[in-house]
Each structure stands twice: as structure tokens, then as C-alpha cells.
Amino acid sequence: MSTVPDRVNVLVYSNLAEVRATIRTAVGRRPAPDTGRIDWIECASTADVQRELDEGDIDCAILDGEAQPTGGMGLARQFKFELDDCPPIVVLIARPQDGWLASWSLADAVIHTPIDPVESASVVAQQLRARHTGIPVVR
Template identity: 50%
Template sequence: MSLTHHDATVPDEGSRPGPRILLHSDDPAVRERVRTAVGPRLAVGAPEITWHEAATHAGVMDMADVASFDLVILDGEADKSGGMGLCRQMKDEVYGCPPVVVLTGRPQDAWLASWSLADATVSRPLDAIEVQRTVAQQLGAVRPH
């Protein structure tokens, strides 16, 4: 069963035992690149990741109100409402906010992501190995180097 809010679909809470990741970008190609980089699971034999997607600020906040996630990935370059402001809002307003990764436009934007209280950043161009490593670290699947 699915609930639909604005631009977001939230599957049944008990549908999968693997990590639940909320992925935000107004660009479907960015969302696809992130999902492809991370892959269906964090390691061989690990449970499958359940992806939830939102294209707008309202969609992310609606989903955060009705479901819990293990990780949130926000596009800092999204139009109208970028991921950095959204991250700051989530950290201030969402009780027990999960770790948040912000996708930045360039490495020099990491300082701004620190204002947003992001737990980690990945800068463009998105490197598949870096995206996967960062997601795994934030989910506790690997130790930081």
C-alpha cells in the first residue's frame, strides 16, 4: 500500500528490513545517478535499500512527517528550495532527524553545507565511488578512514 503526498510516495513502513533512504532532487537524472552509484544494497548479502523520492521541499517534509528514514540525501542545487536550507529546516524541526547528506555544486560549497548542519557532503560532478562510500559511512556500514 502507498500513500501519496504532493510529489512523494511512501510505501508501507514494514515492507523491507533494509535501510530506508529519502532522496530529494528536482532533477530525475540526479536521483537516478545517486541510486545507481549506491546500488541496490550496501554490500554483498546486505538487505536491499528501500528508496523514497521527493522532487520538492514540501514532498520531503511531508514524507518526514509520516515515515522514518535511516538517511536523507538532499540536492543542494535543487531549484526553488535547495537542499541546504531544507537540511537546516529538517535538523531544526524533525524529531530524531536521521543523518543528512547534501549534494553540493562544487567542493568549495562544503562550508555552506556545514551551516545547514549536514552530516556529510558529496560535491559535483558526482563520483559513484564517493557517493556509495559516503552513504555507507552515514548508515554505519563502514568505518570512516
């Protein structure tokens, strides 16, 4: 049986500050009682995301699929292939039809827009549980 971490690091990437704020607000500081309290790491550029993931202290990453100039789905696929211990990646998608592209990107889960706080918190909590129980990433 694993223990609940006190704190977890969740990265949120979008070139738009309002999208990052909406995600942070929807997920909250603790998405479920059995997950740690979230320390949010905001990234507005792909260079910021790469630096944070390279440091290796991220428990979950939420990437905006509509971000400019580089979307979260392309980044998700890149990181799944490049990082040995890639954290769970959640992609924010604007249309249900984009689900196939999120699957192609090897994202572990998706959050749909408009962002629903219950769905968002549930998705992030599920990914944090998987990360801390040692469920392996399948490539």
C-alpha cells in the first residue's frame, strides 16, 4: 500500500494565462483526499515545459492542445518518446473529435473544454494516483 504524498508538482502549459488560470481553478489545490496538495508550475512556452520536465520533479503535466505556436499534443508525443520516466500527461482538447489526436499523442488522459471542475479534478486525481502507485507507463 502506497502512502499519500504531502505535495505534488503539477505542470500546466498554455501560452494563454487565462487558460492556465482556468485549469488551476478547476482542478483546485487538492483534487481528491487521497492525492497530495498541488504545487502548480505554470509554463507559457515550450522551452519552460522542456526545462521543467528535464528536471524530473513533475508528477503530472497538463498541456493545452490549442497552445501556440506549439500545441500540447505534439509536445505530449515528443515527451513520451524522449523521457525515460515521463510523468502522466493530460491534454486539454477543444472538440470531442480531437480525441483520436490525443490518443496519437500518447496522452494518458484528456480534459475537454469548456472545462468542468468535477471532470478536471477527477482526471488529474486519477493520473496522480497512477503515478504514485507505480503503475508503469505503456508505450
